[in-house]
Amino acid sequence: MKLERELMRGAGPTAVLKLLSKHEMYGYELVEALAKQTDGVLAMGQSTLYPMLYNLEAKDLVEANWRSAENGRDRKYYSLTGKGKKKLKADMEAWAKLVDAMSSIGVLKGVPV
Amino acid sequence: MIHSPILNTWRWLRHMGYPNHIAFPLLKAAGLPKPVGDVIRKTIVKSKLWATERAEVARELxxxxxxxxxAGRSAEEIVEAFGDPKRVAKLMRRSMKRKRPLYWRTYRNMKRASAAMISILIVGYGGLAVRFYVGKPNIKKNFIAMMNAQNEGYSEDEKAWGVYRDVDAQWQRNALEVALLREGKDHKPIRMSHNTAGFRSDSEDYAEMVGLVKSFGAEIALVREAASRPIMGTVYSSELETVEVDGVYVSDSIEPAPNPEDQGLLISVLLPEIGIARGLVNVLMLDAKLAAQEQDTDRILKDIEASLRIGVQVGNTGPMISSRVAISIVQITNTTLEFLLKEHPGLLSSEELKQIAGLLNQASKNITMQYDMEIWMFEDFLQRAYTDDGHGNGRITARGIKMLMEEDSALMYYAADDPMTIEGYFKVAASPAALLAVEDRKTQSMRFAEHIEQTKQVVLDGPESIGWLDFHHDRIREASGGHVVESPMDMLAVSMRRLVSKVFWAQMKNEAMQTVIAIERYRIETGHYPDSIDMLVPAYIDEIPEDLFRLGHPIQYLLLSVDGYVLYAGGSDGDLDGGREPIESLGDHFVDSFAHRYRLLTAEEVDADEVEVLFDRSGKPRLDNHDCPDGDWILIDMRRESQSPARE
Structure with missing residues (x-):
């Protein structure tokens, strides 16, 4: 199941920030992680991911560094900035409240969370 | 990568026209399968980003x-997961631009704001232009017919104009005959409306003129008869027709078109009677002088009476210019009378002089200021220049602007189209701005009506209020905000002020002439001049005229010898200088200028606190202006030996 564009627009950046909060990651790694860890729900192609990463970079929430990987090829690694960490915390709280609110009116009833 | 305006400009200039010079070599070196390389290449090209940004996108992809x-994906899988390169390029472009430096974003925002502003202005001005060029006047009021209505109810025998026109033609014929016999090359006939100076005995044309007048007896009799008719009776029109009759050219108005749309402006209506009337008065006055030589006092009286009646006929036709001419005609008569009294003392009897005084008095009373036609002239201009919303208001039209902007005369011509020169195109493009600059019809109309009211009031209040005309005019100009296009009201207002000044000037001259007649009658009856003009009241004159430069005081009488005296007023400096005319150059000041004496205070003069402020009879403040030429205004000089009292 894939999320509708509007829902993805709200959830996608928070998901990316959350993944980067554990450790720095490169683009393809993020695409794979989003697809696997969310069971395809938050899967996004490069056409969505990279513009999103550039937006987060422009807002100073993530930073990027080009480095050579073990295979000798260059990769761009993204990591969370201090501002990004604060934003993630605020987003998580907002999501928790949203889930609670949805639950309290029965939207999540019978749906395994 | 370091971003700075200078470095970025340098990069842009270096790779202008080839922005893929970094990205493509990277793509080539990557050795990707062709389908994958192609979508990345397409994405880069379509992104339209800066060269360095394209390189970064290329490296990432x-x-x-x-x-x-x-990870084991095939080329087809990668291409499928990539999606549409055009859409990817668009998303990449949008997000990469957010990373651009602040100066670039500021510049972009300014550019967008400017473009938006220019668009708004273009659209707004376009709307204005449409509104301007769509506006059409609705010319429905026939003001020329209203002007001609004054002739209604009178038979042809009661109108003087036809006689005057034919007499003028006859004069032209006679003058041409005489001129052709003249020795030398110049055979230009003497015109009847020749400058009055030409009718003086020291003029080189005098002898020829005397001959012409002497042989003009029959026509002069016709003029005297026509002068007794109740109205002038000219048909007014904006077009004249000139016809050749027996070798001379006679002009008369063409019957005006019935539709006001086909007529010219009322302000440009032709007044052919004005010039001819002046000419006839010149002839009559010369005839009076010739009559004096022949001791024919009856003829003198008839000529003076006819002259004054012509003045009244002209003055009653309506426009202010006619009032001015009427005032001049009375003055020409006054000057002739002054000449006759000086050159032929004792010729006219006391009774005849009394009759002349009555005629002068009657003419002065009958020549009054009329304002209706000035209002019509202005309203006629408005109806031709503005649209008509049916409630007395409207906006300026392209036709109106053309009327206002004609270089030679703002009001005379508007029918001719500009050739489409650069100037013409510029006018077409710039004219709609007039909608913002020129006041609407109602405001113009209201301001003019106010100005007319002010003029009427000043004429009633007296010369001390004359400054209010300028003040009022200045206020109108201020309120109109110094418009690019001058309103015709400005022109009319200035001419009105001049006329009002002339009315007061003529009043003093006429009253002084009445006093002279009284003095002369006293002399005839007693054998000597009075020691004081107070002696004339009440037997010869009701009261001594007021000196309008020294309100509340009489004019002055200076008896110089048994054969001469002078009547004078204080002049524009408002004090008496023994009847001495100013010696110094007057410059812009005129000793007989009421406008100068009774002008209003300027703000600077109030601040300087160096002027004496008086109040007029209605309690309004005015300036008592002593900053005027030192000297008096000689109203009438009856000295037979010309010797200035100032130099005695």
Missing amino acids: IAHAHDAIA
Whole structure:
């Protein structure tokens, strides 16, 4: 199941920030992680991911560094900035409240969370 | 990468026209399968980003493709997952631009704001232009017919104009005959409306003129009869027709078109009677002088009476210019009378002089200021220049602007089209701005009506209020905000002020002439001049005229010898200088200028606190102006030996 564009627009950046909060990651790694860890729900192609990463970079929430990987090829690694960490915390709280609110009116009833 | 305006400009200039010079070599070196390389290449090209930004996108997508291949994806899978390169390029472009430096974003925002502003202005001005060029006047009021209505109810025998026109033609014929016999090359006939100076005995044309007048007896009799008719009776029109009759050219108005749309402006209506009337008065006055030589006092009286009646006929036709001419005609008569009294003392009896005084008095009373036609002239202009909303208001039209902007005369011509020169195009493009600059019809109309009211009031209040005309005019100009296009009201207002000044000037001259007649009658009856003009009241004159430069005081009488005296007023400096005329150059000041004496205070003069402020009879403040030429205004000089009292 894939999320509708509007829902993805709200959830996608928070998901990316959350993944980067554990450790720095490169683009393809993020695409794979989003697809696997969310069971395809938050899967996004490069056409969505990279513009999103550039937006987060422009807002100073993530930073990027080009480095050579073990295979000798260059990769761009993204990591969370201090501002990004604060934003993630605020987003998580907002999501928790949203889930609670949805639950309290029965939207999540019978749906395994 | 370091971003700075200078470095970025340098990069832009270096790779202008080839922005893929970094990205494409990277793509080539990556060695990706062709389908994958093609979508990345297409994405880069379509992104339309800066060269360095394209290189960064290329590196990122190449790395992504390598990782996908390493993870076992086929080229087809990678291409399918990539999606539409055009859409990807658009998203990439949008997000990469957000990373651009602040100066670039500021510049972009300014550019967008400017473009938006220019668009708004273009659209707004376009709307204004449409509104301007769509506006059409609705010319429905026939003001020329209203002007001609004054002739209604009178038979042809009661109108003087036809006689005057034919007499003028006859004069032209006679003058041409005489001129052709003249020795030398110049055979230009003497015109009847020749400058009055030409009718003086020291003029080189005098002898010829005397001959012409002497042989003009029959026509002069016709003029005297026509002068007794109740109205002038000219048909007014904006077009004249000139017809050749027996070798001379006679002009008369063409019957005006019935539709006001086909008529010219009322302000440009032709008044052919004005010039001819003046000419006839010149002839009559010369005839009076000739009559004096022949001791024919009856003829003198008839000529003076006819002259004054012509003045009244002209003055009653309506426009202010006619009032001015009427005032001049009375003055020409006054000057002739002054000449006759000086050159032929004792010729006219006391009774005849009394009759002349009555005629002068009657003419002065009958020549009054009329304002209706000035209002019509202005309203006629408005109806031709403005649209008509049916409630007395409207906006300026292209036709109106053309009327206002004609260089030679703002009001005379508007029918001719500009050739489409650069100037013409510029006018077409710039004219709609007039909608913002020129006041609406109602405001113009209201301001003019106010000005007319002010003029009427000043004429009633007296010369001390004359400054209010300028003040009022200045206020109108201020309120109109110094418009690019001058309103015709400005022109009319200035001419009105001049006329009002002339009315007061003529009043003093006429009253002084009445006093002279009284003095002369006293002399005839007693054998000597009075020691004081107070002696004339009440037997010869009701009261001594007021000196309008020294309100509340009489004019002055200076008896110089048994054969001469002078009547004078204080002049524009408002004090008496023994009847001495100013010696110094007057410059812009005129000793007989009421406008100068009774002008209003300027703000600077109030601040300087160096002027004496008086109040007029209605309690309004005015300036008592002593900053005027030192000297008096000689009203009438009856000295037979010309010797200035100032130099005695």
